[in-house]
Amino acid sequence: MASREAVWLRRLLIDLTGNEEPVAMRVDNRSALALMHIDVSSQPAKHSDAAFHFVREKVAAKMIDAKYVPTGDMVADMLTKALPIAAFTACREAAGLTELTL
Amino acid sequence: MDDTIAPVVHFPDDLDAVAPRASAPAPSVTAPAPPPGPSPPGAATPAAPLSSVDDAVAAALRLVGGASAALDGGAASVPDGSAAGEDAGESTSDSSASEPSDTDTVASGSGADLPAAGARDCVGGPGPVAGSRHPARLLRPNPRPAQARVAWALAAHGGRSRDKMRIDQARREPDWPEFDAADQSEVNSLWAYGTCYLTELPVGKTVTDTDILCERQRGPDGELTSHKGRFVGRGDKQTYMVDYTDVWAPVARFTTLRALLAHCAVDGLHVYELDIEAAFLNGEVDEEIYILQPRGYERGDPSRVCRLVTALYGLNQAARAWHTTLDSMLGAAGFTPRSADLCLYKGERNGKTVHILIYVDDVLIVGETEAAAVSARTAIMTAFNAREMGEPTFFLGLHIERDAASGTIKVSQRQYVHTLLESFGLGQASPVHLPMSAGTRLTKDGAPLSEELHQTYQELVGALLYLAAAIRFDIFFAGGQLSRHVASPTTEHLAAAKRVLRYLKVTSTLALTYGTATGLNGYSDADNAADTETRRSTTGYLFNMHGAAISWTSKRQAPDSL
Numbered sequence: 001m002a003s004r005e006a007v008w009l010r011r012l013l014i015d016l017t018g019n020e021e022p023v024a025m026r027v028d029n030r031s032a033l034a035l036m037h038i039d040v041s042s043q044p045a046k047h048s049d050a051a052f053h054f055v056r057e058k059v060a061a062k063m064i065d066a067k068y069v070p071t072g073d074m075v076a077d078m079l080t081k082a083l084p085i086a087a088f089t090a091c092r093e094a095a096g097l098t099e100l101t102l
Numbered sequence: 103m104d105d106t107i108a109p110v111v112h113f114p115d116d117l118d119a120v121a122p123r124a125s126a127p128a129p130s131v132t133a134p135a136p137p138p139g140p141s142p143p144g145a146a147t148p149a150a151p152l153s154s155v156d157d158a159v160a161a162a163l164r165l166v167g168g169a170s171a172a173l174d175g176g177a178a179s180v181p182d183g184s185a186a187g188e189d190a191g192e193s194t195s196d197s198s199a200s201e202p203s204d205t206d207t208v209a210s211g212s213g214a215d216l217p218a219a220g221a222r223d224c225v226g227g228p229g230p231v232a233g234s235r236h237p238a239r240l241l242r243p244n245p246r247p248a249q250a251r252v253a254w255a256l257a258a259h260g261g262r263s264r265d266k267m268r269i270d271q272a273r274r275e276p277d278w279p280e281f282d283a284a285d286q287s288e289v290n291s292l293w294a295y296g297t298c299y300l301t302e303l304p305v306g307k308t309v310t311d312t313d314i315l316c317e318r319q320r321g322p323d324g325e326l327t328s329h330k331g332r333f334v335g336r337g338d339k340q341t342y343m344v345d346y347t348d349v350w351a352p353v354a355r356f357t358t359l360r361a362l363l364a365h366c367a368v369d370g371l372h373v374y375e376l377d378i379e380a381a382f383l384n385g386e387v388d389e390e391i392y393i394l395q396p397r398g399y400e401r402g403d404p405s406r407v408c409r410l411v412t413a414l415y416g417l418n419q420a421a422r423a424w425h426t427t428l429d430s431m432l433g434a435a436g437f438t439p440r441s442a443d444l445c446l447y448k449g450e451r452n453g454k455t456v457h458i459l460i461y462v463d464d465v466l467i468v469g470e471t472e473a474a475a476v477s478a479r480t481a482i483m484t485a486f487n488a489r490e491m492g493e494p495t496f497f498l499g500l501h502i503e504r505d506a507a508s509g510t511i512k513v514s515q516r517q518y519v520h521t522l523l524e525s526f527g528l529g530q531a532s533p534v535h536l537p538m539s540a541g542t543r544l545t546k547d548g549a550p551l552s553e554e555l556h557q558t559y560q561e562l563v564g565a566l567l568y569l570a571a572a573i574r575f576d577i578f579f580a581g582g583q584l585s586r587h588v589a590s591p592t593t594e595h596l597a598a599a600k601r602v603l604r605y606l607k608v609t610s611t612l613a614l615t616y617g618t619a620t621g622l623n624g625y626s627d628a629d630n631a632a633d634t635e636t637r638r639s640t641t642g643y644l645f646n647m648h649g650a651a652i653s654w655t656s657k658r659q660a661p662d663s664l
């Protein structure tokens with residue numbers, strides 16, 4: 001799902017700036033990351049093959065640049081769970097939502 | 103009725119950290135007021151169990167239903183329709199003027215001792231008390247009077263504007279002369295624009311009804327600025343495939359707007375805003391539409407009808423007709439829509455790139471040089487009657503602040519947050535620093551809300567989701583969790599929703615700041631089936647561009663998806 005948005009955003013950015021670099025994606029799940037790069041199919045992951053094929057294709061086409069990030073630096077954490085205050089504030093600031101000083 | 107209801111109503115405490123504990127019930131005329139201590143003596147069921155809370159609220163609401171009706175009825179007699187006194191920015195004298203009648207109605211109508219006016223005062227009363235949030239408190243009776251709770255519900259509903267009405271209502275308002283003048287000038291401009299011309303209705307053609315909508319327009323602080331009349335067609339009376347066919351029209355994504363602003367901040371582009379006036383009247387309609395003359399403002403023979411030349415507000419095809427017209431105008435001027443977002447146009451002026459973002463009648467023009475942007479602006483302003491807004495400071499409800507020195511653009515929504523807090527009666531709420539306490543998982547269990555509070559909950563969640571979609575990704579997760587329960591919310595869900603409001607109160611001045619970094623970075627995460635009810639995972643992603651987020655979501659995955 002995130003990769004579809006990434007592909008769309010890249011298209012938008014090409015329209016805006018002409019910049020055709022791949023979109024950097026940060027993931028905190030090493031096995032998901034591994035599946036994005038190498039075409040392996042194991043029995044348990046079979047049901048999600050189609051989705052992974054999409055991501056893999058985009059990674060191979062250099063539209064997405066997927067990298068690992070430790071969970072502590074995972075900004076999207078605040079969108080999947082209710083975080084304690086320190087982590088929450090850190091995520092909020094990392095995504096540029098900061099105090100307005102006029 | 104009074105002896106069964108009045109002393110019994112108690113509510114779970116957690117819902118109501120807002121209404122000040124200090125405010126004792128207003129002195130009553132007939133029955134003794136319940137003392138503000140826990141479990142008042144003589145109560146039929148001292149500690150109302152959670153399951154009966156719903157009934158209690160419903161009963162209390164029925165009790166003040168008389169008052170509520172009085173508020174609505176009283177609106178006509180009190181200037182500005184402020185009988186409810188809940189509109190943001192209403193003067194206190196207005197609301198106090200209406201209070202005695204409310205109280206009278208309650209006392210005489212139902213014989214109860216629930217003083218609606220006094221209850222309302224509780225909402226705007228002195229400082230809040232930050233109570234402990236221990237779950238056990240939910241089971242204890244609420245030491246505070248029921249009126250405060252009911253007042254909260256009423257205040258929430260009064261947040262709806264009473265400034266918009268149809269003309270038949272406006273005729274009964276004290277400021278009808280002002281409305282009358284506004285309507286007259288609207289009708290005059292209708293003829294001046296050449297929107298329609300008078301004709302006989304051809305045989306076999308139907309005529310579409312019309313109406314005039316009246317609105318009091320208010321400034322940022324709620325003060326009355328002007329009266330506005332708007333002549334509209336009754337789109338609900340139109341027939342599909344006869345009077346209209348396609349009705350859709352694209353609007354820009356928020357993400358596109360944010361990306362554009364981020365791009366402006368980093369590359370130091372020139373931005374201008376335009377507001378197209380009476381935009382829909384520019385749209386050309388293909389269908390042959392006849393409408394009734396504006397009632398009360400007819401010209402010549404009232405039996406003649408108007409043949410429409412352009413679209414009219416209220417008609418089904420108005421938005422689409424306008425978009426088509428604007429699109430062909432921009433196309434002729436050398437701007438083409440981009441496939442990523444059909445409302446983002448790109449073109450060249452003086453060899454420099456110009457982007458144009460349209461959102462119905464709001465237009466944002468971004469040029470590499472000032473001359474290029476001005477040239478594009480002139481092209482639009484020659485085609486349509488538009489108002490020049492200069493550099494945007496307030497676009498689509500977003501405050502946009504540009505700091506040329508540091509090359510940053512800050513986007514905030516502080517005004518919307520303030521209005522939201524006011525309209526839900528939480529101006530005095532005690533602050534919290536997290537929208538949802540860590541590890542919270544809302545479940546379906548709990549005492550369901552009364553019908554009235556149910557609707558309040560839905561309105562509140564809708565407002566939170568709008569904020570979350572616009573700039574406040576920090577409440578996106580909380581808003582998403584709350585929205586899963588709009589169908590059958592419980593008292594716990596309402597408490598959680600109010601908590602988000604209290605968080606917003608502390609953080610209303612947070613702004614997305616673009617231009618502090620460069621580049622686009624995406625983050626994608628999932629919570630491996632943490633939802634214990636469905637065993638489904640929640641996925642979240644967030645994209646940062648030039649220092650702040652431009653795109654985000656949080657979504658429960660479909661079964662077996664990735």
